[in-house]
Amino acid sequence: MELYIPRQGGGKIDNPALFSTLCLSAAAAGATAAAFGHFPEWASAMLAGRPDMPGSAQAPARYTLTGRAPVCNLDDVSQLRELKLQPSDVVTRDYAVSRAGALRVFQLRKWFGVRWWSWYDPRWSSFDL
Secondary structure, eight states: OOOOOTTTOOOOOTTTTTTTOOOEEESSSHHHHHHTTTOOOOOOOGOOOOSSSSBBBBBOOOOOOTSSSSSSEEOOOHHHHHHHHHHHHHHOOOOOOOOOOOHHHHTOOOEEEEEEEOOTTTEEEEEEE
């Protein structure tokens, strides 16, 4: 998995009072899109580190999840039913709705995080752990 670490508290899954998130993608292109997809033009300056992390730099990283880290698949209709969620609750840009769903996942304490499809391309799985 490829890593993207957004600022905590601003994402569609975040509930910073209860948990922080580690954002990953199953594809390098997915991590790149998550990090840079909102920029209309790309430039080398985008690879500079974040202002809130002095000395940092944007760089790809690879992680492996083991079978001991179950992830709630929000692309699985049975898990959506269990959580009383609709697909639109997952993909919405209304963060109050998506964060409420993430809170349900967190409160059940069954999963290490969530998986859903990337907004940029549904073939890329996105993960928040």
